[in-house]
Structure formats: C-alpha cells, structure tokens
Amino acid sequence: MSDNKAVIPPYVNAAMKFILRSPLHGMVSETITVITFTGRKSGKTYSTPVSYSQKGNQVIIFTDGRWSKNLIGGAPVRLRIRGKDYSGWADLVADDKELMANMLVEHLNVVRRDAQYYNVTFDEAGNPRMDEISRAVDHVVMIRVTLK
Template sequence: MTSPAKQTPVHQVVPPRTLVKMGNPFVRLLLGSQLHGLMDHAVLVLHITGRLTGRQYDIPVNYVDIDGRLTVVTSAHWRVNLRGGADVEVTLRGRRHPMRAMLEEDPAAVAVAYQEVISRLGWLKASRNLGIAGPDGHQPTVLELKRAAREYGWSVITLTAR
C-alpha cells in the first residue's frame, strides 16, 4: 500500500466497467455509421489483433490529434498487444484506416504526453478526455503526472498513417 506521503494528488477517474461494457457496442455502431460525426472529434475505434490469441479487438477510445498524430491514453491491459509497435486499423470519421501504433509506457514520457494533451485541450476538457482529476481540482504538474502514470500504469499510444 502506498503511504499517504507518497500518494499522488492526481487521481484516475474511470466509469464503471459495466457501463463501459454496455456502451462500447453502441459507440462502435455509431462510429461506423453515417452518424459518426456526433463523436468524430473525440472518439475512434481501434482495431487490434491479439499477439498470442490472434483475436480481433474493436475498442472505442478517446483520442487527441497532435500535429497529425492521433494520441490515445490508456491503462487497459489490451495495450500490451502494441508493445514494440503494431500495425492496426482505426475507424475514424466513418471510415477504416490502416495505421501504425507505438506504445509508450515510461512514466516520464507518458507524463510529458499527458501534459501536451492538457495544453492542447485545456485542463477542464483534458481532465474529462484523460479520465483524471488533479490536486484540489487544479491542473497537475508534470511531476504529479509522472507519479500518477507510475501508480496507475498509464500509457500513451501514438497512431500514425502507414
């Protein structure tokens, strides 16, 4: 257990697992339909293949476009399929696109990426998109984000065209 002195003031805020499991099929359907424009600005479907099982995963995720690179943050276990880089497909703006996914798990690099997302979106919007709450509701520092990345196992996936 983490001692109070070492706890990070940044907290992960995630919806209940049951809500995500029930909502994901609807989001996948919406993003692949003509109504995709309702969510295109913030959500895409990441299509990945399990390295060991060969199973196809279709995962709705929030993203931020940073200079043409789609940036996704997650602590979900499926991300291990992207270690070392992986060819994936993404449903974005109603169409499926081939992309290259690079996974970053180093807490310092993840903290810098989170800080970039926060500076692009602004703290209030970024906190919702990233699923985090800062110290006393204020924007966290890079050091606080680094501690949280280590504590929660945060990672960053960068998607680029292939």
C-alpha cells in the same frame, strides 16, 4: 490509481462502436475513435473505442486497459477517425514518463473530459495539475499511432 477513477461500462463501449461506425459518428468522432488490432496470442481481431488527440499523422491514445499489451514492440492497427478508416503503426510508450506527461497535458487540453479517468483536475488558469499528471502516467501507457 485510486478507487474513485471513472470506469466506462461495457454497454457504453458497445454503443460507441456502433455510433462511430454509423452516419451519426459526427456526434463523438472528433475525440473518440475505434482502434482495431490483432491479439498477440489469440490472433483474433479486437476493436475498442478510445479517446484520442491528433497532430498531423500522429494519433495519441492513453489507456490503462490490458488490451494495450497487444501493441508491445509495435503493431499494425486500424483507426476509425471522423467517419474514415485509416491504417497505422502503433508504438506503446510506457517508460518515458516525461514524454508521457507532456503528451497527457496536450491530450487533456484537447479532450478535457478525459481528466476524470486519470484523476487529474485543472488549476485556476485551466491547466492540468502537474502533480496529478505525474501520478497518472505511473498508471497508464501511451499509444502513439503513426497513420499511413
């Protein structure tokens, strides 16, 4: 990705985790969740706040974070969504660029502020620009969580 990509400072992630686990979660929990997973090599439990979009029992997350490698081949995860804890199964999607592009468009239509993290802008009609979406999916992975 280009060097002008927005980066979230670690103190913001720490504050988000605190807020999402508190009674104040309603300020941000419509589109931000905490995903908790186990490190493949370390066996340690990790939690990180991420933007998400949801349709029924499917939660979609996009990231370029290295932590996503822990989900290769599928893995159990926990999500904190709108103040409630859920268990689910996370599948990492990195090779199906067409699916990723379609889902990123849907995600950005729900969570428009995320466009800055993928260097995507919107056209005059308010739609994400497809050429920028195509470039973005070359640098991210999609995590599809099926909630139990």
